[in-house]
Amino acid sequence: MSKYLKATTAALVLMLAAHPALAEKFGLGREALPEEIAAWDLDVSPDGTGLPPGSGSVMDGEDLFIVQCAACHGDFAEGLGNWPPLAGGEGTLGDARPLKTAGSYWPHLSTLWDYINRSMPYGNAQSLAPDEVYAITAYILYSNFLVEDDFVLTRENFLEVEMPNADGFIEDDRLETEAHFWNTEPCMEDCKENVEITMRALVLDVTPVDEQEEAIMGEAPAVEAAEVVMTAAPDPALVAAGESAFRACQACHQVGDTAKNHVGPILNGIVGHPAAAIDGFGYSGAIRTAAEDGLVWTEENLAAFLKEPGKFIRGNRMTFAGVRKEEDINAIIAYLSTFQN
Amino acid sequence: MSESFKTKTSRRAFLRGSAAMAAGAVAAGQARAAGPDPLITEVQPWASGLGDPVDAAPYGLPIEHEGDVIRRNVEWLTADTYSSINFTPIHALDGTITPQGCAFERHHSGAIDLRKKDYRLMINGLVDTPLVFTYADLERFPRENHVYFCECAANTGMEWKGAQLNGAQFTHGMIHNMEYTGVTLRTLLEEAGLGAAGDLSDKWVYVEGADASSNGRSIPMDKALDDVLVAFKANGEALRKEHGYPVRLVVPGWEGNMWVKWLRRIEVMSNAVESREETSKYTDTLANGISRKWTWVMDAKSVITSPSPQAPITHGPGALVISGLAWSGRGAITRVDVSLDGGISWQTARLAKPGEDKALTRFYLDTHWDGSEMLLQSRAMDDTGYVQPTKAQLRDVRGENSIYHNNCIQTWWVRETGEAENVEVS
Numbered sequence: 175m176s177k178y179l180k181a182t183t184a185a186l187v188l189m190l191a192a193h194p195a196l197a198e199k200f201g202l203g204r205e206a207l208p209e210e211i212a213a214w215d216l217d218v219s220p221d222g223t224g225l226p227p228g229s230g231s232v233m234d235g236e237d238l239f240i241v242q243c244a245a246c247h248g249d250f251a252e253g254l255g256n257w258p259p260l261a262g263g264e265g266t267l268g269d270a271r272p273l274k275t276a277g278s279y280w281p282h283l284s285t286l287w288d289y290i291n292r293s294m295p296y297g298n299a300q301s302l303a304p305d306e307v308y309a310i311t312a313y314i315l316y317s318n319f320l321v322e323d324d325f326v327l328t329r330e331n332f333l334e335v336e337m338p339n340a341d342g343f344i345e346d347d348r349l350e351t352e353a354h355f356w357n358t359e360p361c362m363e364d365c366k367e368n369v370e371i372t373m374r375a376l377v378l379d380v381t382p383v384d385e386q387e388e389a390i391m392g393e394a395p396a397v398e399a400a401e402v403v404m405t406a407a408p409d410p411a412l413v414a415a416g417e418s419a420f421r422a423c424q425a426c427h428q429v430g431d432t433a434k435n436h437v438g439p440i441l442n443g444i445v446g447h448p449a450a451a452i453d454g455f456g457y458s459g460a461i462r463t464a465a466e467d468g469l470v471w472t473e474e475n476l477a478a479f480l481k482e483p484g485k486f487i488r489g490n491r492m493t494f495a496g497v498r499k500e501e502d503i504n505a506i507i508a509y510l511s512t513f514q515n
Numbered sequence: 516m517s518e519s520f521k522t523k524t525s526r527r528a529f530l531r532g533s534a535a536m537a538a539g540a541v542a543a544g545q546a547r548a549a550g551p552d553p554l555i556t557e558v559q560p561w562a563s564g565l566g567d568p569v570d571a572a573p574y575g576l577p578i579e580h581e582g583d584v585i586r587r588n589v590e591w592l593t594a595d596t597y598s599s600i601n602f603t604p605i606h607a608l609d610g611t612i613t614p615q616g617c618a619f620e621r622h623h624s625g626a627i628d629l630r631k632k633d634y635r636l637m638i639n640g641l642v643d644t645p646l647v648f649t650y651a652d653l654e655r656f657p658r659e660n661h662v663y664f665c666e667c668a669a670n671t672g673m674e675w676k677g678a679q680l681n682g683a684q685f686t687h688g689m690i691h692n693m694e695y696t697g698v699t700l701r702t703l704l705e706e707a708g709l710g711a712a713g714d715l716s717d718k719w720v721y722v723e724g725a726d727a728s729s730n731g732r733s734i735p736m737d738k739a740l741d742d743v744l745v746a747f748k749a750n751g752e753a754l755r756k757e758h759g760y761p762v763r764l765v766v767p768g769w770e771g772n773m774w775v776k777w778l779r780r781i782e783v784m785s786n787a788v789e790s791r792e793e794t795s796k797y798t799d800t801l802a803n804g805i806s807r808k809w810t811w812v813m814d815a816k817s818v819i820t821s822p823s824p825q826a827p828i829t830h831g832p833g834a835l836v837i838s839g840l841a842w843s844g845r846g847a848i849t850r851v852d853v854s855l856d857g858g859i860s861w862q863t864a865r866l867a868k869p870g871e872d873k874a875l876t877r878f879y880l881d882t883h884w885d886g887s888e889m890l891l892q893s894r895a896m897d898d899t900g901y902v903q904p905t906k907a908q909l910r911d912v913r914g915e916n917s918i919y920h921n922n923c924i925q926t927w928w929v930r931e932t933g934e935a936e937n938v939e940v941s
């Protein structure tokens with residue numbers, strides 16, 4: 175073979191290597207097994223590809239929603255506090271304050287099913303069975319008046335559901351609609367006649383302020399010396415375990431100096447405190463009745479409540495299934511006992 | 516508009532500095548010492564005794580005097596701090612590299628603890644051989660080093676309806692810039708083989724994280740094969756937990772949400788998944804209610820980091836360094852102009868180094884301040900000829916409900932006292 179031919183062969187090999195399909199392999203990694211792919215490849219596409227067999231009714235979905243979702247999203251998917259509403263808002267997308275929900279905004283039902291299946295419930299993701307995901311999806315559709323109360327969502331009828339904003343999206347068009355921003359000669363002198371301040375951030379006053387800074391400036395209210403109540407100090411290890419277990423509660427309840435009423439009331443000083451007595455929190459009728467009957471959050475009562483909230487006070491609004499392990503319950507109570515009013 | 520207002524954010528920094536100002540250089544030109552400075556004439560403890568031994572901090576933190584240079588969040592923005600964001604203290608940094616320890620965090624279900632030995636990366640879908648890699652496998656592929664900025668699509672998103680947050684950290688701090696070490700996504704895709712995908716021009720790569728939010732995004736194949744990195748080091752050391760340890764995706768110039776952390780799966784597909792993060796979120800609603808999707812590129816943008824509300828002028832009139840950052844997801848910054856009068860006239864700032872592709876560029880305007888009010892603005896240009904627009908120009912096209920991709924020109928109102936405030940101007 176001539177030198178010329180050798181060179182062209184080499185060049186040909188190089189060109190082939192540049193094509194991804196024919197590139198050199200490093201022989202690293204191992205083949206993924208079908209079970210492994212099945213465990214991780216859960217995404218669902220707009221055409222329904224990826225949906226498992228199954229079905230769920232609006233009625234079943236309502237029960238599941240109350241237990242699994244309502245603590246953040248509200249009983250009717252209206253959203254609580256800063257947590258997102260899932261229903262309503264149809265026809266508002268062009269308004270000054272659009273309400274974007276699964277019903278008013280999301281273009282594909284697949285997105286809703288996929289997100290619930292892989293990422294919800296918050297803090298306990300991937301715990302729902304396919305039928306449960308179908309049912310909760312059906313209930314959210316119902317909350318948006320997109321299906322009737324006897325509707326049953328299945329893999330087979332999935333694509334028949336019409337999403338109101340399915341045609342509400344366009345692909346990025348900045349290169350065309352914002353072509354005028356490509357302007358290589360921007361103005362340098364006398365670009366406008368005058369300038370006026372039209373809005374100021376300090377007037378709005380929503381910027382977080384360093385607490386230490388406030389204290390130095392004397393703007394913060396003087397902290398009253400709290401009356402120290404001597405009690406047997408809880409076991410530090412138990413408190414630490416409780417701090418960790420309390421994560422299950424943190425989506426709704428706050429503790430500490432900066433705590434505020436949230437989805438649930440502040441829990442500072444809750445151990446030994448009369449029930450339904452935190453100012454400014456809207457308790458359910460069930461809890462208020464229990465409080466009128468003299469319920470005090472003793473350690474025993476708290477433990478019973480945390481074990482099965484729905485049983486201890488029937489009809490209360492804490493949509494939380496309960497803490498399974500007794501040691502976690504004790505740890506949470508020990509942790510809560512470290513926060514005073 | 517009322518002139519009386521409570522100065523909050525910058526108050527301490529301002530007071531600390533204004534004492535020095537009163538004592539020293541009121542007039543322009545060199546100050547005269549009132550007497551010998553004891554810091555010079557007297558032997559100081561640090562000049563006589565011993566400092567810390569080595570190993571006092573096996574892994575060091577910044578000195579305590581810099582303790583206020585930290586990430587901060589805005590509590591009212593999100594429902595809790597597990598699905599939330601905080602902000603890089605860009606007002607207090609210089610140069611372009613963001614230290615990992617103060618680089619903004621954005622999680623959808625908290626920063627998870629994932630050990631290297633528990634790490635697995637799967638490639639499946641339209642590939643010749645679906646593969647699973649361990650962390651150790653990744654370290655055996657050829658590596659590259661690149662500096663890129665990562666900007667959340669929602670950076671400056673709170674400012675669409677008007678000047679709202681008073682500090683560059685809060686208005687522009689959802690950004691960081693690091694040197695990444697990693698393997699190109701192209702290398703890994705080629706290892707699995709793309710023959711099964713056929714024509715690549717209409718294919719997608721879906722990338723997904725290992726955390727409970729399962730954050731997943733669809734990336735067109737041409738971008739995936741262009742410059743996307745599967746990174747495991749940042750600024751020379753392992754990624755921090757909050758930035759996706761041990762492995763994250765780096766998608767240069769494109770919105771931060773696509774830079775999937777704790778990357779666990781890459782699927783070659785024939786369509787976009789249109790997952791929650793690419794439909795419900797990270798889409799931009801226009802004034803007519805129609806929304807743009809697939810707005811991946813972060814347009815050219817800049818901000819003056821000092822002076823700014825958290826970094827007021829504390830030295831009085833005279834020499835003043837105006838400094839800021841500029842970047843473009845479409846390429847390199849070529850020029851930054853600065854206005855002292857709210858956009859009536861502009862002068863071209865000095866770039867500390869020539870702009871680099873999809874990375875932060877530091878600019879300086881070395882000027883003389885006469886002590887009068889200023890309305891400071893900066894305006895970036897990139898090598899595609901794009902000029903950073905005003906907020907009015909953006910609103911003309913997009914309205915006020917886009918949430919994302921607000922790359923407008925920012926205005927700081929600097930008062931005679933040196934204090935600065937976030938304002939909007941005509």
